[in-house]
Amino acid sequence: MLSKIVRTISDQLILFILIYGLYIIIHGHVTPGGGFQGGAVIASGVVMMIVAFGSGEIKKSLRERHLSVVESSGALIFIGMAFAGMGTLFFYNFLVGTPVFGGIPPTGPNPGDVWTGGVIPLMNFGVGLKVSAGLSAVILAMALFSRGEETEE
Amino acid sequence: MRQIVAWFVLITLVAFLITSALLLHPFGYPPSAMDDYMIARSQAETASNNVVAAVVFDYRGLDTLGEATVLFTAVTGVLLLFRSLKKREKKT
Amino acid sequence: MMPYIPYNIPFVAVALLMGVSLFIILFKRNLIKIIMGIAIMGAAVNLFVVALGYRAGGVAPIYTSTPEGAMVLPVPQALILTSIVIAVSVIALMLTMVIHTYRHTGDIDAKKSRLLKG
Numbered sequence: 001m002l003s004k005i006v007r008t009i010s011d012q013l014i015l016f017i018l019i020y021g022l023y024i025i026i027h028g029h030v031t032p033g034g035g036f037q038g039g040a041v042i043a044s045g046v047v048m049m050i051v052a053f054g055s056g057e058i059k060k061s062l063r064e065r066h067l068s069v070v071e072s073s074g075a076l077i078f079i080g081m082a083f084a085g086m087g088t089l090f091f092y093n094f095l096v097g098t099p100v101f102g103g104i105p106p107t108g109p110n111p112g113d114v115w116t117g118g119v120i121p122l123m124n125f126g127v128g129l130k131v132s133a134g135l136s137a138v139i140l141a142m143a144l145f146s147r148g149e150e151t152e153e
Numbered sequence: 154m155r156q157i158v159a160w161f162v163l164i165t166l167v168a169f170l171i172t173s174a175l176l177l178h179p180f181g182y183p184p185s186a187m188d189d190y191m192i193a194r195s196q197a198e199t200a201s202n203n204v205v206a207a208v209v210f211d212y213r214g215l216d217t218l219g220e221a222t223v224l225f226t227a228v229t230g231v232l233l234l235f236r237s238l239k240k241r242e243k244k245t
Numbered sequence: 246m247m248p249y250i251p252y253n254i255p256f257v258a259v260a261l262l263m264g265v266s267l268f269i270i271l272f273k274r275n276l277i278k279i280i281m282g283i284a285i286m287g288a289a290v291n292l293f294v295v296a297l298g299y300r301a302g303g304v305a306p307i308y309t310s311t312p313e314g315a316m317v318l319p320v321p322q323a324l325i326l327t328s329i330v331i332a333v334s335v336i337a338l339m340l341t342m343v344i345h346t347y348r349h350t351g352d353i354d355a356k357k358s359r360l361l362k363g
Contacts, residue, residue: 028203028206029203029206030309031203031309032203032205032305034205034206036327036329068228068232072225075225078217078221082214090215091210091211091214093198093200096198096199096200102200104196104197105196105200105308107196108196109309109310109312110202110310111310112202112310116201116202117199117200118200118211119210120199120201120207120210120211123210124206124210127221130224130225131330134225134227137228137232138334138337142231142235142337142341145235145239145344156272159271159272162267162271166263166264167264170259170263170264171257171260171261174253174256174260175252175253175257177253179253180253180254180255180256180299181299181300181302182301183318187320188318188319188320191319191320192306192316195319196308202308202309203307203308203309204306204307204316204319205306205307205319207319208320208322208323213320213323216324216327217327220327220330220331223334223335227335228334230338230341231338231341234342238345
């Protein structure tokens with residue numbers, strides 16, 4: 001556990017880091033970014049909390065078992081969106097033209113609209129869940145082990 | 154003996170890599186038939202402004218599926234290894 | 246337009262990075278250093294594939310508020326995007342195995358460890 005200054009600053013900063021990661025995931029089909037990058041940003045926020053507060057404090061609110069559940073549900077969202085287009089093809093973008101994320105942007109440079117992309121935003125969300133939970137679980141396991149505590153109870 | 158073989162392998166591989174780097178296409182002018190198709194058609198076909206996201210999740214979705222499998226397997230392996238290590242240390 | 250870059254300098258840099266990583270993997274005996282060499286090799290491969298897809302004077306392949314002009318190739322960037330996450334997870338798995346080896350034998354020297362003889 002680090003000093004009180006570091007703990008207070010990280011406590012204020014973690015909200016902004018999480019919101020920034022979520023923004024990168026949600027806008028992955030419009031601006032640079034996506035599920036992988038946003039998930040890495042959220043996992044780095046978790047790393048900052050582990051460094052500032054120590055893995056013993058983090059363990060009280062964040063369990064590896066729950067992180068595994070979140071990771072598996074992200075993978076299930078991804079594969080489910082892939083199978084949902086099975087009427088035409090595997091990984092077919094079946095949501096283009098429908099009311100849900102179905103807007104088609106004009107060809108060429110345009111200002112951008114979040115309500116486009118078909119299945120790509122939903123897949124971004126699933127992959128973001130998967131990457132953030134997976135990397136957080138790995139780092140939490142390593143931190144708990146190097147501290148000599150229980151990794152699972 | 155092993156040192157001599159290792160130096161031989163190292164020098165041969167680096168010489169091969171530098172030679173092939175000099176013989177590649179000039180930097181900045183790649184052959185690009187497939188990528189030109191994707192750049193031209195991604196907005197109409199996948200409704201996504203971000204061509205990289207369209208390639209990752211639509212045109213080459215199977216690659217991303219394999220990547221998700223590798224990540225899942227690696228995370229499962231790390232958690233299992235730490236758990237078994239913990240159990241064995243508790244026993245001894 | 247960017248001027249013509251002679252002698253393919255980025256590809257030569259990739260070859261030198263690959264030489265550094267091969268030197269580390271072949272001649273070092275500390276397992277942590279070997280993992281660092283593998284990480285450098287992965288970075289060299291990523292740099293190579295991204296440099297293959299660069300188009301002179303191109304912008305990022307994203308249509309949101311972008312200037313007119315040529316775009317760099319999107320497929321190498323998408324492949325490297327997945328490759329980076331794979332590299333991170335594989336390096337985490339390798340470090341876990343090194344921790345196992347250290348707890349088992351009390352040493353991370355590849356020559357001294359009886360598990361890795363051969």
